[in-house]
Amino acid sequence: MVSTTPSPSDQLPALRVAVLGAGTVGTEVIRLITQQGEDLAQRIGARLELIGVAVRDAERDRGPHVDAALLTTEPSALVREADLVIEVMGGIEPARGLLLEAMAHGASVVTANKALLAQDAASLYEAADEHGVDIYFEAAVAGAIPIVRPVRESLAGDRVQRVLGIVNGTTNYILDAMASTGAGFDDALASAQELGYAEADPTADVEGHDAAAKASILASLAFHTRVGIGDVHCEGITAVSAQDIAAAARMGRTIKLLSIVERIEDGTEERVSARVYPALIPDSHPLASVAEAYNAVFVEAEAAGSLMFYGQGAGGAPTASAVMGDVVSAARHRVSGGVGPRESNYADLPVASIDELRSAFYVSLTVQDRPGVLAEIAGTLSRHGISISTIHQELLAADEDAPGRAHIGITSHRALESAMTAALDDFSSTSTVLSIDSVLRIEGE
Amino acid sequence: MVSTTPSPSDQLPALRVAVLGAGTVGTEVIRLITQQGEDLAQRIGARLELIGVAVRDAERDRGPHVDAALLTTEPSALVREADLVIEVMGGIEPARGLLLEAMAHGASVVTANKALLAQDAASLYEAADEHGVDIYFEAAVAGAIPIVRPVRESLAGDRVQRVLGIVNGTTNYILDAMASTGAGFDDALASAQELGYAEADPTADVEGHDAAAKASILASLAFHTRVGIGDVHCEGITAVSAQDIAAAARMGRTIKLLSIVERIEDGTEERVSARVYPALIPDSHPLASVAEAYNAVFVEAEAAGSLMFYGQGAGGAPTASAVMGDVVSAARHRVSGGVGPRESNYADLPVASIDELRSAFYVSLTVQDRPGVLAEIAGTLSRHGISISTIHQELLAADEDAPGRAHIGITSHRALESAMTAALDDFSSTSTVLSIDSVLRIEGE
Numbered sequence: 001m002v003s004t005t006p007s008p009s010d011q012l013p014a015l016r017v018a019v020l021g022a023g024t025v026g027t028e029v030i031r032l033i034t035q036q037g038e039d040l041a042q043r044i045g046a047r048l049e050l051i052g053v054a055v056r057d058a059e060r061d062r063g064p065h066v067d068a069a070l071l072t073t074e075p076s077a078l079v080r081e082a083d084l085v086i087e088v089m090g091g092i093e094p095a096r097g098l099l100l101e102a103m104a105h106g107a108s109v110v111t112a113n114k115a116l117l118a119q120d121a122a123s124l125y126e127a128a129d130e131h132g133v134d135i136y137f138e139a140a141v142a143g144a145i146p147i148v149r150p151v152r153e154s155l156a157g158d159r160v161q162r163v164l165g166i167v168n169g170t171t172n173y174i175l176d177a178m179a180s181t182g183a184g185f186d187d188a189l190a191s192a193q194e195l196g197y198a199e200a201d202p203t204a205d206v207e208g209h210d211a212a213a214k215a216s217i218l219a220s221l222a223f224h225t226r227v228g229i230g231d232v233h234c235e236g237i238t239a240v241s242a243q244d245i246a247a248a249a250r251m252g253r254t255i256k257l258l259s260i261v262e263r264i265e266d267g268t269e270e271r272v273s274a275r276v277y278p279a280l281i282p283d284s285h286p287l288a289s290v291a292e293a294y295n296a297v298f299v300e301a302e303a304a305g306s307l308m309f310y311g312q313g314a315g316g317a318p319t320a321s322a323v324m325g326d327v328v329s330a331a332r333h334r335v336s337g338g339v340g341p342r343e344s345n346y347a348d349l350p351v352a353s354i355d356e357l358r359s360a361f362y363v364s365l366t367v368q369d370r371p372g373v374l375a376e377i378a379g380t381l382s383r384h385g386i387s388i389s390t391i392h393q394e395l396l397a398a399d400e401d402a403p404g405r406a407h408i409g410i411t412s413h414r415a416l417e418s419a420m421t422a423a424l425d426d427f428s429s430t431s432t433v434l435s436i437d438s439v440l441r442i443e444g445e
Numbered sequence: 446m447v448s449t450t451p452s453p454s455d456q457l458p459a460l461r462v463a464v465l466g467a468g469t470v471g472t473e474v475i476r477l478i479t480q481q482g483e484d485l486a487q488r489i490g491a492r493l494e495l496i497g498v499a500v501r502d503a504e505r506d507r508g509p510h511v512d513a514a515l516l517t518t519e520p521s522a523l524v525r526e527a528d529l530v531i532e533v534m535g536g537i538e539p540a541r542g543l544l545l546e547a548m549a550h551g552a553s554v555v556t557a558n559k560a561l562l563a564q565d566a567a568s569l570y571e572a573a574d575e576h577g578v579d580i581y582f583e584a585a586v587a588g589a590i591p592i593v594r595p596v597r598e599s600l601a602g603d604r605v606q607r608v609l610g611i612v613n614g615t616t617n618y619i620l621d622a623m624a625s626t627g628a629g630f631d632d633a634l635a636s637a638q639e640l641g642y643a644e645a646d647p648t649a650d651v652e653g654h655d656a657a658a659k660a661s662i663l664a665s666l667a668f669h670t671r672v673g674i675g676d677v678h679c680e681g682i683t684a685v686s687a688q689d690i691a692a693a694a695r696m697g698r699t700i701k702l703l704s705i706v707e708r709i710e711d712g713t714e715e716r717v718s719a720r721v722y723p724a725l726i727p728d729s730h731p732l733a734s735v736a737e738a739y740n741a742v743f744v745e746a747e748a749a750g751s752l753m754f755y756g757q758g759a760g761g762a763p764t765a766s767a768v769m770g771d772v773v774s775a776a777r778h779r780v781s782g783g784v785g786p787r788e789s790n791y792a793d794l795p796v797a798s799i800d801e802l803r804s805a806f807y808v809s810l811t812v813q814d815r816p817g818v819l820a821e822i823a824g825t826l827s828r829h830g831i832s833i834s835t836i837h838q839e840l841l842a843a844d845e846d847a848p849g850r851a852h853i854g855i856t857s858h859r860a861l862e863s864a865m866t867a868a869l870d871d872f873s874s875t876s877t878v879l880s881i882d883s884v885l886r887i888e889g890e
């Protein structure tokens with residue numbers, strides 16, 4: 001018989017862990033569980049015993065960290081045997097069904113699935129409550145950056161007013177590339193795709209859907225209410241032009257795709273707002289210098305003041321780090337009792353429509369170059385109660401097809417969204433304004 | 446009888462809360478408990494009932510938020526009646542004795558007391574363990590910034606490699622003022638004192654003791670080992686000169702007082718290092734732009750990569766925000782069972798002495814201006830195995846008392862601390878070097 005030195009964790013009880021999905025995040029989760037097994041056991045007070053990894057194709061090689069013998073194509077059987085289920089497969093189904101099944105069989109669950117949480121957090125929370133198990137999801141927002149735990153636990157004794165987040169790395173990479181190279185959106189997207197920062201089908205990122213899912217999660221946690229993906233006003237970055245970025249730079253501003261969630265207290269009724277759009281922020285704002293595919297979340301709370309959290313928002317290892325923090329928390333509860341935070345939705349706040357919000361705007365117009373145009377445009381804005389902050393006019397090179405045109409860039413003071421919509425409608429119906437080239441909001445001032 | 450609409454929390458059980466200390470932080474804690482009572486009750490599932498506030502002088506007015514009837518000069522009697530004790534009085538005793546007494550009587554405790562934790566976390570942890578209660582201390586490091594919870598919970602499944610923190614607002618304010626105005630240390634300190642950013646006796650801040658206490662707490666949490674205040678190498682900022690700041694700026698660097706905790710894996714034995722000193726960091730490092738009295742903590746972990754946490758590190762309301770997050774966590778455990786994280790010191794790592802560390806250095810010397818001086822200095826460094834990265838020489842204006850002097854600024858590649866100490870000893874004993882004006886380390890590259 002070969003004598004081996006028993007490692008200290010041999011004496012500890014085992015927790016049976018199932019992983020759903022073995023993509024970039026899943027393989028990194030498995031690597032950490034394997035390579036840091038001894039440390040994790042000491043931190044938890046129990047060993048993590050990997051009992052299976054559910055995949056669609058059990059024949060495919062998953063690299064050096066994934067024992068092929070653990071692969072299974074029967075996730076449902078797997079989750080019924082587990083104490084802890086880690087869901088990193090993504091998508092709504094079968095992820096939701098499997099998480100519900102896992103909890104019904106007594107497992108605590110950790111998920112990175114922002115789309116599922118944004119669509120149906122309620123049924124997951126209810127299952128966790130009913131079965132007395134944990135549900136954790138730090139990795140669903142901003143990858144490695146601890147933001148879910150700080151918002152729902154560290155700030156639980158404070159009153160969050162507003163969260164501004166750069167929570168989508170792909171769009172930040174594209175906007176940053178546009179700003180530093182002068183490229184247009186299409187070129188910047190193509191180069192992001194080449195470098196692996198954007199997917200072949202970039203829709204979920206560039207149209208803002210991914211950022212909107214994260215906004216819904218952040219709003220729900222920050223304001224103790226339910227905000228679903230359908231409550232989030234969402235605009236992507238496909239319409240942002242090289243001209244917009246250059247105009248922003250001239251004004252000392254940077255364009256970022258922001259997820260904004262905000263408590264609105266104007267008058268009798270308190271409401272919340274959740275929205276995603278590209279916005280101009282001052283170069284001096286901490287979010288302005290967030291470069292490449294990095295994420296950052298800026299939080300304003302009544303007592304804490306301004307906080308910022310910065311780091312890698314995607315990628316296998318960073319996301320796996322967030323997942324494993326949750327795994328340790330859920331596992332500790334298995335060992336020493338207790339459960340993590342539950343859904344907190346007592347505030348039950350109505351969601352404000354974008355029309356009711358007030359923002360400062362940047363509007364870019366192509367107009368006829370003739371006397372009285374500026375006065376006409378200023379008059380239209382004024383009629384809708386919109387006050388101009390700055391105005392920048394330049395003649396455009398005339399050619400045969402388009403003689404006598406000028407570009408006008410206007411920034412406004414804070415104005416009601418519905419008033420700006422009405423003013424833009426007026427611009428559309430006048431011959432003076434040849435085209436409305438951009439309408440962007442200004443934030444962080 | 447006057448009929449009142451009962452607020453929803455009237456139905457909830459009460460938790461008896463005692464506050465020790467009613468200074469800037471204590472009064473803000475009391476304000477939050479009072480003003481946000483309804484929200485806190487919903488988040489916790491129990492009402493926080495303030496049963497007393499221990500102070501030294503019960504006659505002094507504590508402002509509009511503190512009910513004078515709650516003031517008591519008998520903290521010991523108070524803590525024995527409490528479910529939750531919030532210690533914001535500071536100092537080692539009587540704070541330690543009262544926290545131990547509170548836990549012995551079954552109360553969970555929340556403290557902001559970095560000095561106490563750095564000196565004797567062990568006895569507090571042991572008492573919490575023995576009596577099955579919680580001890581939380583988010584506010585002890587970097588005020589409002591969630592850093593304790595992220596390090597001990599969010600990163601519990603990762604492997605922290607290094608933490609660089611600006612965790613003392615006073616010294617950051619002074620260094621920032623020196624950099625932006627060109628003032629010397631004494632003038633910048635005086636202006637910080639005038640503006641309330643530095644205390645009348647600034648020793649604990651400017652000598653680095655406060656930052657060292659925080660380094661000991663961060664090192665213990667990050668590396669799952671015990672690092673006491675005595676294990677932290679500590680240098681303050683009193684010797685940093687306007688010339689150093691200007692020289693750093695010429696090199697594209699900024700001087701910050703850093704708390705550095707690091708895992709050292711060079712060879713057979715793993716060790717940790719904890720140290721505080723003013724260091725040059727590149728202007729491009731995220732910590733370089735942390736201005737005024739703000740704090741920021743930069744964390745490097747194996748899977749997560751680089752993270753940064755930024756916010757207000759001191760002040761009544763920001764610190765109270767961190768305290769209240771802990772209060773909610775501890776209170777939730779009272780309501781639904783379980784306990785928070787305990788001490789994790791299984792790794793039991795030795796602490797490396799500063800002499801064993803390798804750093805890049807900036808050394809500023811005043812030397813005789815004569816041929817061969819540079820060669821002599823370079824030769825001395827080389828003899829000690831120190832490789833020069835850059836060298837900057839300028840003649841100093843000669844006067845009758847000091848003719849023919851030059852200033853030499855040298856940056857080195859990474860070299861052993863003990864080698865640099867030996868080289869500096871050699872410089873001290875040669876007539877060529879008239880004075881060693883500064884020795885600063887270079888970090889974050």
